[in-house]
Amino acid sequence: MSEVLWRMPQPDERPQADLGDGLTVADVAEALERPATLQFQQRGELQRAYIAPAADGRLVSILLFRNDDSFVWRVRAARLASAAEAEIWSRRGD
Numbered sequence: 057m058s059e060v061l062w063r064m065p066q067p068d069e070r071p072q073a074d075l076g077d078g079l080t081v082a083d084v085a086e087a088l089e090r091p092a093t094l095q096f097q098q099r100g101e102l103q104r105a106y107i108a109p110a111a112d113g114r115l116v117s118i119l120l121f122r123n124d125d126s127f128v129w130r131v132r133a134a135r136l137a138s139a140a141e142a143e144i145w146s147r148r149g150d
Contacts (some may be wrong), residue, residue: 060104062088062120062129069130076135079116087116092134098149104129107137107145116140 064081066074074083087095087108095108106118115137120129137145 060088060129061070065130071132073131074133074135076133079110079134079136083110083112083114083116084118084131086111087118087134093149095101096145103132106149107141115142121135 064084075081087110088106092106095106096106102122102124104120106116106120108116108118110116116134117137117138118134119132121132122129
């Protein structure tokens with residue numbers, strides 16, 4: 057995802073990022089920086105969804121968003137991938 061600029065929301069920005077399942081900012085960064093071949097991506101104009109493994113092998117589901125006037129994507133939510141998301145990720149190359 058090196059061509060996409062992303063960041064965590066700052067403390068004064070709303071909405072704050074919702075990191076579930078004990079995930080950390082480092083887990084999110086590791087998953088978002090994986091090669092495209094290891095990611096499943098679903099893209100929209102103002103939202104993007106990613107499923108990718110973190111460095112420890114856990115599969116992470118991440119939602120990014122941006123404002124109309126911004127080129128920088130902000131993390132909205134991250135959690136461990138569900139069984140259905142893991143299945144989608146496993147078929148990403150089909």
